[in-house]
Amino acid sequence: xxxxxxxxxxxxxxxxxxxxxxxxxxxxxxxxxxxxxxxxxxxxxxxxxxxxxxxxxxxxxxxxxxxxxxxxxxxxxxxxxxxxxxxxxxxxxxxxxxxxxxxxxxxxxxxxxxxxxxxxxxxxxxxxxxxxxxxxxxxxxxxxxxxxxxxxxxxxxxxxxxxxxxxxxxxxxxxxxxxxxxxxxxxxxxxxxxxxxxxxxxxxxxxxxxxxxxxxxxxxxxxxxxxxxxxxxxxxxxxxxxxxxxxxxxxxxxxxxxxxxxxxxxxxxxxxxxxxxxxxxxxxxxxxxxxxxxxxxxxxxxxxxxxxxxxxxxxxxxxxxxxxxxxxxxxxxxxxxxxxxxxxxxxxxxxxxxxxxxxxxxxxxxxxxxxxxxxxxxxxxxxxxxxxxxxxxxxxxxxxxxxxxxxxxxxxxxxxxxxxxxxxxxxxxxxxxxxxxxxxxxxxxxxxxxxxxxxxxxxxxxxxxxxxxxxxxxxxxxxxxxxxxxxxxxxxxxxxxxxxxxxxxxxxxxxxxxxxxxxxxxxxxxxxxxxxxxxxxxxxxxxxxxxxxxxxxxxxxxxxxxxxxxxxxxxxxxxxxxxxxxxxxxxxxxxxxxxxxxxxxxxxxxxxxxxxxxxxxxxxxxxxxxxxxxxxxxxxxxxxxxxxxxxxxxxxxxxxxxxxxxxxxxxxxxxxxxxxxxxxxxxxxxxxxxxxxxxxxxxxxxxxxxxxxxxxxxxxxxxxxxxxxxxxxxxxxxxxxxxxxxxxxxxxxxxxxxxxxxxxxxxxxxxxxxxxxxxxxxxxxxxxxxxxxxxxxxxxxxxxxxxxxxxxxxxxxxxxxxxxxxxxxxxxxxxxxxxxxxxxxxxxxxxxxxxxxxxxxxxxxxxxxxxxxxxxxxxxxxxxxxxxxxxxxxxxxxxxxxxxxxxxxxxxxxxxxxxxxxxxxxxxxxxxxxxxxxx
Numbered sequence: 001x002x003x004x005x006x007x008x009x010x011x012x013x014x015x016x017x018x019x020x021x022x023x024x025x026x027x028x029x030x031x032x033x034x035x036x037x038x039x040x041x042x043x044x045x046x047x048x049x050x051x052x053x054x055x056x057x058x059x060x061x062x063x064x065x066x067x068x069x070x071x072x073x074x075x076x077x078x079x080x081x082x083x084x085x086x087x088x089x090x091x092x093x094x095x096x097x098x099x100x101x102x103x104x105x106x107x108x109x110x111x112x113x114x115x116x117x118x119x120x121x122x123x124x125x126x127x128x129x130x131x132x133x134x135x136x137x138x139x140x141x142x143x144x145x146x147x148x149x150x151x152x153x154x155x156x157x158x159x160x161x162x163x164x165x166x167x168x169x170x171x172x173x174x175x176x177x178x179x180x181x182x183x184x185x186x187x188x189x190x191x192x193x194x195x196x197x198x199x200x201x202x203x204x205x206x207x208x209x210x211x212x213x214x215x216x217x218x219x220x221x222x223x224x225x226x227x228x229x230x231x232x233x234x235x236x237x238x239x240x241x242x243x244x245x246x247x248x249x250x251x252x253x254x255x256x257x258x259x260x261x262x263x264x265x266x267x268x269x270x271x272x273x274x275x276x277x278x279x280x281x282x283x284x285x286x287x288x289x290x291x292x293x294x295x296x297x298x299x300x301x302x303x304x305x306x307x308x309x310x311x312x313x314x315x316x317x318x319x320x321x322x323x324x325x326x327x328x329x330x331x332x333x334x335x336x337x338x339x340x341x342x343x344x345x346x347x348x349x350x351x352x353x354x355x356x357x358x359x360x361x362x363x364x365x366x367x368x369x370x371x372x373x374x375x376x377x378x379x380x381x382x383x384x385x386x387x388x389x390x391x392x393x394x395x396x397x398x399x400x401x402x403x404x405x406x407x408x409x410x411x412x413x414x415x416x417x418x419x420x421x422x423x424x425x426x427x428x429x430x431x432x433x434x435x436x437x438x439x440x441x442x443x444x445x446x447x448x449x450x451x452x453x454x455x456x457x458x459x460x461x462x463x464x465x466x467x468x469x470x471x472x473x474x475x476x477x478x479x480x481x482x483x484x485x486x487x488x489x490x491x492x493x494x495x496x497x498x499x500x501x502x503x504x505x506x507x508x509x510x511x512x513x514x515x516x517x518x519x520x521x522x523x524x525x526x527x528x529x530x531x532x533x534x535x536x537x538x539x540x541x542x543x544x545x546x547x548x549x550x551x552x553x554x555x556x557x558x559x560x561x562x563x564x565x566x567x568x569x570x571x572x573x574x575x576x577x578x579x580x581x582x583x584x585x586x587x588x589x590x591x592x593x594x595x596x597x598x599x600x601x602x603x604x605x606x607x608x609x610x611x612x613x614x615x616x617x618x619x620x621x622x623x624x625x626x627x628x629x630x631x632x633x634x635x636x637x638x639x640x641x642x643x644x645x646x647x648x649x650x651x652x653x654x655x656x657x658x659x660x661x662x663x664x665x666x667x668x669x670x671x672x673x674x675x676x677x678x679x680x681x682x683x684x685x686x687x688x689x690x691x692x693x694x695x696x697x698x699x700x701x702x703x704x705x706x707x708x709x710x711x712x713x714x715x716x717x718x719x720x721x722x723x724x725x726x727x728x729x730x731x732x733x734x735x736x737x738x739x740x741x742x743x744x745x746x747x748x749x750x751x752x753x754x755x756x757x758x759x760x761x762x763x764x765x766x767x768x769x770x771x772x773x774x775x776x777x778x779x780x781x782x783x784x785x786x787x788x789x790x791x792x793x794x795x796x797x798x799x800x801x802x803x804x805x806x807x808x809x810x811x812x813x814x815x816x817x818x819x820x821x822x823x824x825x826x827x828x829x830x831x832x833x834x835x836x837x838x839x840x841x842x843x844x845x846x847x848x849x850x851x852x853x854x855x856x857x858x859x860x861x862x863x864x865x866x867x868x869x870x871x872x873x874x875x876x877x878x879x880x881x882x883x884x885x886x887x888x889x890x891x892x893x894x895x896x897x898x899x900x901x902x903x904x905x906x907x908x909x910x911x912x913x914x915x916x917x918x919x920x921x922x923x924x925x926x927x928x929x930x931x932x933x934x935x
Contacts, residue, residue, distance in 0.1 A: 063587055063653040063665035064162035065090065065705065065718055065757070070155050077840075077866065078194065078880035078928040080207075080234075082126070082149045086176060089158045090757040090773045091720075093823055093844060095120075097891050097922050098282040099236050100245050101144040101335070107160045107174040108701075108722050109753030109779040111818040123673065125164075125171030128178050129270065129341070131359050132169040135473030135503040136568060138677040146274060146337040146363045147178060150230035151190050151213035152251045154181040161701050161720060163651045165671025166574070166591045169475075169499065172649075172671040172699045182268065183215035183224025184255045189935045190214075190228075196928035198237045199303050205235040205243070207928065227252040236281050237923045239305040239522055244279020244332045265346035270359075272339050279332040283307070283373055285892065285918035289450060291855030291909050294890050294919055298447060300521065302888055302921045306460055308370050308517055310406070310524035314544060316466060316512045317618045318552035318561070319607055319630040327466045327512035329370040337363035351483035356476065364470040372463035375519075375896040375918060377455060378403070378415055378442060379432040382898060386461055386514035387528060387542045387549030391629040393611035394540065399532040400425055400435055403442075403459075403516060406527045406547055412518065413457070414438040419533050443520040451908070451915035453897035458519045464512025464548055475501045479574070490581035499572040499591075505599075507564040511555065513548030513626065530625075544626045552630040554606050561631040566599035566679050583657040585665075590650040595674055597693075598642035603683045604631035641679060641688045647672045647696055665705045672696040687732070690743040697727045712763040717756060724751040731787040733807060734796045744787050747809045751816050753779040767836075772826045779819025783811040784851040799901075812906075814851040821845045837867040849893055854909040860889035862922065878930040883923065892920035 067089050079085050083096045083103040093111070096103040104120030126133045126143035133143035149156075157177045165172035189212070196207035213228035229250035235243045253270040284307055286300040313328035341359035348354075376383050381395065389395045398418045404411050414425075414435035421428040426436035434440055434457055442457055449455035479497030486492070517523035525547025531539045543549045554560045576589035609615040610629045617628035649672060655665035678693045703720040727749040733742055755777035763769045791797065792804025822845035829838045844860040863884045869877045896916050899908055908915070 063585065063655040063705070064667055064703070065160050065716075067158045067160075068155055069158075071153070074149060074153055074156065077864070078196070078878070078882060078930065079149060080198075080882075080923075082144055082147050082178065085149060085156055086158065087825060087842060088773075089160065089176075090716075090718075090759045091160050091775045091777075091823075092158070092174065093820060095891050097920055098280050100232075100276075100278040101333075102140075102142055102278075102280050102282070103144055105174075105176075106818075108720055108757075109755065109777045109816065109819045110173045110722055110724065110751075111779065111816060112724065112727070112749075112751050112781075123171065123173035124176060125168050125174075126176050126178070127169075129180050129343070130177060130357050131341070131475050131477065134363055135361075135471055135475060135501050136170075136505065136676045138469065138471075138505070138507075139680060140367060140467070141363075141365060141469045141471065145278065145333070145335045145365050148230060148232075148249050148274065148276070149178065150228065150249070151192055151211040152180050152226075152228035153178055154186060155179045161722070162653075162667050162669055162703060163589060165649050165669050165699060165701070166589045166651045169501070170674045170676065172669075172673055172701075180251060180253065180270070181213060181215060181226055181228070182253050182255050183217045183226040184221065184257070185224075186213075186215045186226065187217050187224065188215060190932060191935075192930065192932045194928055194930040196234075196926060198234065198923065198926045199239070200925070201303065202235065202239065207234040207926075208232065209234075222257040223255070225252070225254045232276075236279060237303050237926070238279075238281055238284060238307070239303055240279070240307060241309045241522065242330045244281075245277060247274075247276030247335075249274035249276065263346055263348040263352075265344065268341075268343040270339070270341045270343070272337075274335065274337045276335045277332050278335060279307075280369065280371075282892065282920050283369065283371055285373075285894070285920045287375070287447070287896070288890075288917050288919045290914045291849075291893060291917060292858065294858065294893065294917070295914075296888065296919070298916075299444060302924055304521050306373050306517070306521075306523060308462060308515070308524055309522045310547075312370070312464075312515070312525055312546040312548070314464075314512065314546040314548065314551075316464075316510055316552050317627065317630075318510055319618070319632045320510070320552075320561075320604075323510065325466055325510050325512070327464045328368055329464070331366070331368040333369060334366045335363075336365075337361065351481075351485070353481045353483075354479070355481075356478045358474075358476040360472075360474050362470070362472045364468065367465045367467040367469070369465045370462050371465035372461070374461040375458055375916075376461055377449075377453075377897065378413060378457045378459045379434060380897065381432060383459060383461060383516055384417075384432075384528075384530075384542070386463075387516070388514075388553060388610075388625055388629040389530065389542065391550065391553065391606050391610050392540075392625045393613075394530055394625070397530075397532055398534075399530055399537075401542075402529045402531065404527040404529075406524065406545075410441065411438060412441045412526060417530075422533070425533065443518045445519075447519070447916070449896060449916040451895075451912035452900055453895070453915075458896070460517040460519055460523060462515045462517060462525065464515070464551075465509075466512045467507065467509040469507045470505070472504045473501060474503075475499075488581070490579065492580075493576075493578040495574070495576040495578075495589075497574045499570070499574065501568070501570040503566075503568045505564070505566040505568065507562070509560065509562050510552055511550075511560045511631075513544070513551035513553065515543065515548045517547075539623070541624045542626060544624075549626045550629050551626050554604055554631045561604045563602040563604075563633075564599065564679060565601075566597055568595065568597040570595045585653075585655040585657075587653040587655070588650070589652075590648070592648050593646065593674070595645040596643070597645075597679060599640075599679060601639040601641075601679060601682050602633055602637050603639060604633050604637055606630075607632045639682050639685050639688060641682055643678065643693050645674060645693050645696070647674070647694075661709050663705075663707045667701075667703050667705075669699075669701040671699045671701070673699060681730070684741070686741060687743075691730060695726065695728050695746065698725045699723070700725075714761055716759040718758075719754075719756045721754045722752065727751065727785075729785045729787070733789060736794055736796060738796055744807055745809075747785040747787070747811075748783075749785045750782040751780065751784075752782055753777055753816060753819060767831050769829050770827065771829075773824065775823040777819060777821055777823070779816030779821075781812065781814055781816050781851045783813055786810050786812070812851045815848045815853050817849055817851055818847050818857070820847045834871075835867070835869045837865070840864045840866075844889075850906055850909070852906040852909075854906055854913070855893060857890050857893060860891070860922065861887050862889065863887070874934050876932045876934075878928075878932070880928040880930070881925065882928070883925045886925040887922070888924075889922045890919050891922055892918075894918050 160174040194209040209232040211230035215226035217224035231248035316325040339361035416429040515525035651669040653667035700723040731744040761771040788808040790807040824843040
């Protein structure tokens, strides 16, 4: 059993009550790995905490919660995404059904604003080696697009709540730091391979991942270098014909320790390059009935794919100075990024230390997806306005639309528009009606919506998203520490420094058009024409040969054509004090932020000739509408802004060591959340002038932590309280002339959550152990604010029969949306001489999706199993089954189509609780076999 004991010590996952801005204190105790019993008490190794601190410290000098996951744990659990690793963190809820990236993560019930994967890290920060992966958050530009966990990853440290508001880059809820290996501390090599099956119906579509690491140091351990990276190719669990995930990264660093007359120190130079394609599986949501309970009673299973798979790649000519792009959805999202960084640490002696961590990084994502998958009735005007019928002036013209299979030429359905009765078109139609004289061959046309919207004859709408987002960042964190020892053996540490960031952000979108597809698995786009009802009928081609209309237009059901050019500057001075005397520790930290953003948004407009029936568009043919409604960029499209934001945050803590094995601490934090991409809402110059970005949410957090650890047993209990107030709600309206806009007064939402985190591990025998992580949370929306639009008088005209009413502020109270009351993660580990394994059960309780709690996500249950075998000291095999029992859990839910005019979502759910819904679910059962060779 000697080798088993060594493996247990090497495989420990350290779990500590963590650290804040400066040197914050508590006790350390270890967390188990997937294949080793949890180390506790005297068996727990000392872990250095580098996350959320301005001076490296050990876990027994901490007064806030931090979790450290070591390499053995990272290798054992077969994560598909970097976010999957965060399921191990107490108080953290992870939804990673989107795939490799664009996932959602929130901590301690702070779930407001994270319902979509496009903004899934809103309250948190993903970090790599102590600095943020991206300089700022933005819709469809999330940090996990540029972060991969591979053989170069040494550990993950996670700080939740508390001092994260002060220590982190605009992340009041949590910091998740992925720490890289280096040759000095991690010499040796490793090669790993992982093969898997994510979709049982397509076992030949293998998940493949290969990663490696090699580190070297000199004999006196003062110089080292390392290199590593990975390549991954996978299809995901959808029935997609081509692999959406393919690519990888390479990382390297060089380290030097030095001694001089003025002290000792270290230098680390790091570089990374990433080139990776990823697909977002959450853009496709199969259908069900009901907002909770949910009935999966439609023909589409959890692996159904509504992303078009036909030959639909096409050129996108435009009216922007002859520019032509090329859109190919098989590329999905291409993420490219890299950095060069330099970290310097120096100890002058006599208590003086300085640290500087600086990095230049460039990250770009080119969205080339078939995005914006929507569900509409074929008689919905949205279907045809997406194709340019309104912009071309055809939406009020009597006639009919013809949807045709592009491969066979078969007419699928015809839809009349304002037609009179005739033998060819059938009965008269006052709006849009399915033509009775033509067979209706729409697939699955009998599925009922059980509501007035998207009721029958459903089709899928799709957008050719062609959107490049790039951020060039220069970020730097500098600190200077002075420790002063007094005669009574007490100690005062003073830390001063600054976090600075300069960011150049560009978004360049040229929409590749909109399409219509049949409601079926792996659909293809239809050919769509419009034929006028007249003495001399004229047929207009609404879609190009690949089935897309409104090519290079201003918008549709996804991002349209636009351009943003923004520069930001953040300067955040930092100050902290830590005083230790006997068993007591007192800590205080503060941060003042000065943030500026300035730039220009170009919101393109439709060319003025689009409605002319003699206008030939880009190809000169007036009958091809698909290239007639293109966007142009006049001088009036430029929207300029220059705004400043200032705010102050602070945190304080008291810690008391009851004994070597027990500590207790209390912490209070007041923070704010900078809105990051303010400029995204600036689509008109008057909105720039009407908004003040200095009105920020106020976030108050408090916690009390108790830690006890002894041989074979440890427990951490952390009651917490989070209050988020003054969350501004901006709303706009139109005056009586129907043109002049105005801004309604700013109103505020107020949210609160409180609960307790319990982290317990115990060893039953020398080969069997268990870890239990339980979070009990009560999340409330004390007042969720919204505006009910008025009409009449000075406001826009009321609809027929509607009385004049003023704009009315509405405040709703209830549970905080998407906030679970119970989150549990339990793992049983067994470790023998050469083999072992684990069984893990994860549970997320029922979560309301609206404040009124009329819709909810049912409880989520997932079980995972892992078995390992050590062939010898160099070669190891792992077999993992994720979602052993193939549980199907709803993770996102929404209504189909557009809500009826004047009806809120809550009103709709109350009236139609069993309406047809779109439901995203977790991945099905998957299998992975891994081999790891160390040398």
